[in-house]
Amino acid sequence: MQQATALQPYKPGWLSNILDVDTADFWLQKLNPIWSLQQAMGKIVEKNWVSKDSMCLLIKTNRHFRMGQAGQHHPIKINIQERYYQRSYSLSQLDAQHVQLTVKRVKDGLVSNWLCDRAQKGDIVLLGEPFGDMTISASPAQYVLLAAGSGITPMYSMVQALEKKQQLSQYQIDLLYWVKRPEDASYLAYFEKLAQRYAQFNFQAFYSQAEQADARLNAQHIAQFSQSQPVVYACGPSGFVQSAQQLFADNPLFKSEAFYFSRVAGDAQQKVVITLTKSKQQLTIARGESILSALEQQNIRPEHGCRMGICNKCACHKSQGVSKNLLNGAEHREADSALKLCVNSAESDISLDL
Structure with missing residues (x-):
């Protein structure tokens, strides 16, 4: 990466x-x-x-x-x-x-x-310089693109680049896009026009809070891909990305990016103490919140980049405490380990080399 x-x-x-x-x-x-x-x-x-x-x-x-x-x-x-x-x-x-x-x-x-x-x-x-490995390969392949909210922007970039190079017809692409209502959908007319023009490009939009609401991402949406092993990219809020990860757990070609994270219910009322060993400070933050966001709210601004757990710029040393990865829900109890501040929360009192 x-x-x-x-x-x-x-x-x-x-x-x-x-x-x-x-x-x-x-x-x-x-x-x-x-x-x-x-x-x-x-x-x-x-x-x-x-x-x-x-x-x-x-x-x-x-x-x-x-x-x-x-x-x-x-x-x-x-x-x-x-x-x-x-x-x-x-x-x-x-x-x-x-x-x-x-x-x-x-x-x-x-x-x-x-x-x-x-x-x-x-x-x-x-x-700045580009980063990330959620890109379209030079060799034509089958892609399933799953987007929610502003997760559509990298999908739009990839599809638009293929169309501009007159290569879109060489790829089998299924783009599934979730927003709350039709007025929340970006580039809707563009994708619909491409779907009419290119037989290999399929586009579906789902409206989770419309008057006749569509279902959120589930197994029925991906059943059509069960007989193949497409490249699958998912981008959106953490809850959406976690659902996609579970649905494509057996697909080694799955990649994802989450751009903000859902706090576990009730955690906002529970507090933990973060000790910053280099600056000799102690802070109280909400359990379950992104550590980076919590620090910024208290005017402490660690070095960071993507805020999605990709670029590794915000990684620092954790000397003790329990953290949780907000992308996949995994808890990490190991001391003396690297911690990405943007995609981890503190589940207990924790010490960081900041």
Whole structure:
């Protein structure tokens, strides 16, 4: 699995012997806000709603940006009130200079709400290196793509890339997409049009809270794939991804990404103590909550990247205590082990090397 590359500061080389890079960037950006000697940057040039609460941003990139494979994620840094916040998003490439970023509004989400409501044309974002291995192989194969909510964005990126390369007809793809209601579905008309045009592309949308509600992901939805062994990708909230993992437990070609996590009922009322050994602090947080989120709520901001358990940037040493993986529910009681803060909760008092 590929790891995320942080938005790295410039490393001194021959250029630093003749000028200061930060100073050069400062003056370059007076001429063009995305000019830089070394930093991948982009400028928002267009914004459009693609569903009731999902916004598509068209971003013009500079020459330092390296687009990953369709389906991968990129770290994105955004300046909000003179402070940079980093999140990871799956991008879609339109041409050599433009990418699409689709962001779904998250309740109480600082970055998602800012991008949807406050970001303006001309605003600048910093772009990092791609990571993740949920991509389409070069050799045609059968794929089952399972998406819920904003988990549709990497699926859209992969399908759009195949169509752009005129390769979509070479793959057997079944895309199953769950949202609450029709107005919550992003790129619905696009997928329906592709399904009419390409016999090998099948698309189904399910509405879990419509007047005549569809069932959530279950064995009936995947029965048609029982006689084959397709590549299966699932992306969405942790509960959705866990259901997919259970349904495809015997499929070695299954991969998943979860972008936020469901807290176990009742855990919010139970508290645990986290000891941060390096900074010599003790904090009380809710049992069952993502440790990274809990620390951020108390103005402690560990290094992190994807927030999905993929990039490994937030991993730190756990010296004692019980943690639970929010992706699969597995408890880990081992002391002296590595812990990914974004996808683990504290189930007991715990000590971390932070």
